[in-house]
Amino acid sequence: VTDPNKIPEAIASAFHLASTGRPGPVLVDIPKDIQNATMEYTFPPKFYMPGYKPTTNPHNRQISAAVKMISEATRPVLYVGGGVIKADAHRELLEFAEFTGIPVVTTLMALGAFPDSHPQHMGMPGMHGTVPAVAAMQRADLLIAIGARFDDRVTGDVDTFAPYAQVIHADVDPAEIGKIREVAIPIVGDAREVLLSLTKTYQNSTKYPKPEINEWTGYLNDLQDRFPRGWEPTEDGKLNPQLILEHLSREIGPEAIYVAGVGQHQMWAAQFIDFENPRTWINSGGAGTMGYAVPAALGAKAGMPEKEVWAIDGDGCFQMTNQELTTAALEGFPIKVAVINNGNLGMVRQWQTLFYERNYSNTKLRDEGNYIPDFVKLSDAMGCESIRVTTEEEIVPAIQRAREINDRPVVIDFIVGEDAQVWPMISGGASNEEIQYAVGLRPLFDENESAAEEPATIHETVEEIED
Template sequence: MNDTSRPHPSPATVAASGRSRKPERINGAQAVVRSLEELGTDVVFGLPGGAVLPLYEALYGSEKLNHILVRHEQGAGHAATGYAQVSGEVGVCIATSGPGATNLVTPLADANMDSVPIVAITGQVGSNLLGTDGFQEADIRGITMPITKHSFMVTRPEEIPAAIAEAFHVASTGRPGAVLVDIPKDVQNAELDFVWPPSYRLPGYHPVTTPHSRQIEEAARLIADAKRPVIYAGGGVLKANAHKELLAFAEATGVPVTTTLMALGVFPESHPQFLGMPGMHGTVPAVAALQKSDLILALGARFDDRVTGDVDSFAPGAKVIHADIDPAEIGKIREVNVPIVGDAREVLVALRKAVEARPQEQDTSRWTTYLDGLKEDFPPGYDEPEDGKLAPQYVLEQLTGAAGPEAVYVAGVGQHQMWAAQFLKFEKPRTWLNSGGLGTMGYAVPAAM
């Protein structure tokens, strides 16, 4: 599942993918459905309303799309997020104009904060009513611009196929995120000659996936010189489907591994090099490893305040190699010695080759022994209730033992989320769903659905 998600077309492949089928005369709403079908979408989550009635009429006629009816648009957004987190595909949600669209604000912010690829399709009042404060009108494009990766309105029916393809491409490439496509009702009703694949250009959007060789070589040098190295793996490793590469790199180098809340499962917790989750709710070995390290290899992590606490006192003696596909994250919180822009999978592959070509200069056995001692002396623990009731942590331990490593766990936000992160055992990626960055209560039930 994790390595076989369908690739969404890039501008180059969409524009030059060969023969197009004969144009078909359909309306804009049908074009949305057809575009989703062509992109491999099999399920959408939504709630009908006046401004999306044409789209729902088109959905009713689709034999490929399964529509999941929710009771609130926020649920549609969180359900699309959960779908995307487990499958690696783009999640799709639908809402009507005005209050329907504004109910998607929280799940869009949530997905964008956690780098989850979702596309929200919203209906809008007719073009002739835009700007008039018409019934159920809201500038959802303007409202969501700060909390989405991209947000735009389609003004002509001919633009719909390219707009949907562009939305999927932007949502799923580079650092994944949320994209909103707003479509006025009259544009949904208007006709167009539907042609697939569409042609579109994104001249300002060029995510860098391949790391620069000079940075890789410098990182390999620091790793070879380090006495107390540690890997700080974040959600970017999960998004890149780089769990196998992380395991191979860790085993090749012997460097111990910590994984953030959003990366639990990306490295098997039963592995002897696993230290646990770092930060204010983390394990003693993971926190100590970062604090006492002389080199932190941060992969797809953003030095979140839940991990670092006071940045000035975080890992004071450590040099930092920071690899991320989003260049804006590198050096944003913590000063970096070696910045690497690139996809986590490609970075790990390149780093492993470079490290294996360079002999380890320092003996790290004392460091490994020290961390192994911390794991033995400070395992996760809890106090048994004096009244004889079951401790929540005990319940979670029994649950994870009974359900096994194939189970997918979904948490809300709060103390139970931290207990779950601490006491469930994650052996595989995409088996742990939660709202990390935004901390959204109400996430769990629709995401699980």
């Protein structure tokens, strides 16, 4: 901005750009001499952006073609991305999914867009996704991608991703469509408008019946039964982080807002907290921003002061931005912070364990005997209530105590095992066919397996997989 009289137009334009089309950040650069100048301000500010006209309403021809393709599919899956939440399209997604009966997978950024408890929900796909969600995509004959971008954490090796599937890709940003995967039917439009149009067209059509997918859903339901979420006890006898997050989810419930940093704790939170509503799960996604949880929790509490806000953090992330707890204490934001403290950069350690023969380097963060750093003392010094939990019996009382305190931030330092690992897992750049479940790397499917058959190489129990 080089003229102070242009500031209102610039700010109004920035908010319009940030909140429409594909939402995102906007930089407004106001030099110091312009900041020091004076101007006459009137409200509302006017702006004129003739080159910016995002397409929100999908083309009827594309919608009709999509309905026809969906009707003919035998193994369809709804691949739902964060664009559904940005478009406030969760109700429309639920209506379309229930009308068609199509299974749903929700990415890390879309958790809460579709209820975790819904029988059609297969879970989160990708690198640390559920076995049913990965199977749904790998054996689908049709991917219906809504507000998703086919990022590498979902696809793994692109050449072997969903090898039997045609793709319907709907996105408000036309640059995303076909960028990673060839698309049979491209649909440019807002996710809410796309889902509304699909449902309306389907409901009004006598030509296209709902897809016949009983065999397909039976196959996926069997995988859900055989591969529920779970964990193995830690080698050192310390707390399982998964158990802590299950207790958090059960005690706090789905109405709270949960934010997370980056690493193992982020994946465990995504896996073991039950999300039923949109905008209750906030994380940095593909940006991979360590230290995100505490400042994000502050923002969430400022925006929704009536909501209970929990930051799920790791001890590595927590050391990057915990100083903002002083801001929380001084400004009156009573957030809750659950530090999953394994004394290490856990995700790096996990890779060093699995792929580098336990040659650990530059991952240790804690002196075992002395709690260095001592997050309880540190949090006390910044004006917070602080609690340390080392046994299973202490978990629920600590959570309950934190929920009772609403005049200052609360930090719970959960001391967990350093070798607890995130399962399932697909190693970086590998095929989704090579999903690793608990221990031992084994392919999830035989290459000749059809969707109607039982997966021949999934082991029924962890004990059956060779160490």
